[in-house]
Amino acid sequence: MGPAGLLPEVGTSATQFEGVASQLLADFVAVLEEHSEAELLLGFPAAPFILPLAADDKQQFLKYADASPDHSVRLRRTGHGEAAEWTLSPWGAEEDAYRLTFKLPEHIEQWISGVEEKERQRTSEIKTQFLSAITIYRMNGAGVRSYQLRYEPSALWNPC
Known part of the structure; x- marks a missing residue:
């Protein structure tokens, strides 16, 4: 599993992209979890x-x-x-x-x-x-x- 156990790992040969994308996704998931009680x-x-x-x-x-x-x-x-x-x-x-x-x-x-x-x-x-x-x-x-x-x-x- 990927960031916070919510996303599956996706293999790519672009290692720089993978490193940056993984961190961005982890940050995004953290923000979503932080605001999980928010309701529109x-x-x-x-x-x-x-x-x-x-x-x-x-x-x-x-x-x-x-x-x-x-x-x-x-x-x-x-x-x-x-x-x-x-x-x-x-x-x-x-x-x-x-x-x-x-x-x-x-x-x-x-x-x-x-x-x-x-x-x-x-x-x-x-x-x-x-x-x-x-x-x-x-x-x-x-x-x-x-x-x-x-x-x-x-x-x-x-x-x-």
Whole structure:
């Protein structure tokens, strides 16, 4: 077996390559093992794209989402153009329970930021048309767990 016992030995007559490649593979396997608990959360909105979601604290998200698999969220966009980043958190008193971040596809961010005076309106349109329902599927042992995150602008609006 090769690095960390995970890869079979591969013979080659290129001894320099073999030595360098073996070390690189060993380093790569070590990094994978170090992050074996890492988990990518994928969000599926009502849009022609998938959202890779990063959790500030995955366990906090899972604790909240397992207790409330269908809940309302707050969506915020910070930055501009390609540097824009979105955050998603529970709506209401438990807003600090978790925070997920994601980026939209570049062409959508370019459209949002393309006309400065329409940026706020376009951000709102993206929220209501594409991000109003985001479903996250997660492997849970032998089964699959799903979470429904709902953005409802009418429920969030609070007149003075």
